[in-house]
Amino acid sequence: MKYHRLVHQQFEALHQEFAVFLATQGLDKSKWKEIKKNQPKKVELLLDLFSDVVWDKIISSCEFLEFSTLDQLFLFEILEKTASVIILKVEKLEIDLETSSGFQWVLDHIDSDQVNIYQGSRAYTSGRNDFVYDYLKKGAVQSEGKRFKALETFFSISSK
Numbered sequence: 001m002k003y004h005r006l007v008h009q010q011f012e013a014l015h016q017e018f019a020v021f022l023a024t025q026g027l028d029k030s031k032w033k034e035i036k037k038n039q040p041k042k043v044e045l046l047l048d049l050f051s052d053v054v055w056d057k058i059i060s061s062c063e064f065l066e067f068s069t070l071d072q073l074f075l076f077e078i079l080e081k082t083a084s085v086i087i088l089k090v091e092k093l094e095i096d097l098e099t100s101s102g103f104q105w106v107l108d109h110i111d112s113d114q115v116n117i118y119q120g121s122r123a124y125t126s127g128r129n130d131f132v133y134d135y136l137k138k139g140a141v142q143s144e145g146k147r148f149k150a151l152e153t154f155f156s157i158s159s160k
Contacts, residue, residue, distance in 0.1 A: 002052050002056075003051060003055035004051065004055075004137075005048055006047075006051045018050055021050050022046070027046075058136075058142075059129045059133055060129070062078050064078065064144065064145035064148055066140060066143045067138065067139065067141075068098050071090050072088060072097070073087070073097040073147075074087050074140075075087075075143075075151065076135070076148070077148055078128065078131075081124065081128075083121060083122055083124065084119075084120075084121045084148075085121065086117065086118070086119050086148060087118040087119075088117055088151070089115075089116040089117075090115055103147060117151065119152075
């Protein structure tokens with residue numbers, strides 16, 4: 001297994017996709033019931049295999065990630081060979097970087113001493129998918145990249 005098994009609620013949410021997956025394995029509803037009853041190891045194998053398929057699809061489609069701590073926000077653009085990152089660090093602890101109002105405060109005060117912003121990139125040490133999966137396990141979430149792009153604009157303007 002490359003990743004971790006989906007939890008019960010995730011399997012429930014993906015029950016139609018799981019049924020299609022079982023069909024691709026040559027299993028209809030009655031065969032699946034029989035396997036669940038008589039072949040627990042095969043059930044485990046199929047659940048793990050389906051979980052990997054789901055994770056692969058999620059990770060492969062990931063273009064942007066956001067990861068936050070109390071006073072920092074890490075914004076990643078996931079490229080083929082590298083991850084570009086913008087890191088925001090806020091000295092004013094009452095600002096919640098996970099909210100749109102907190103992020104707007106950062107944009108409004110980007111030149112103040114209370115906002116530190118860094119930009120960089122790094123090559124993946126163990127591969128793109130491993131990098132994304134590791135951050136998802138830590139609590140990062142996929143995003144559309146709006147925050148990343150807004151701050152990337154700041155860097156392009158300030159470097160002129």
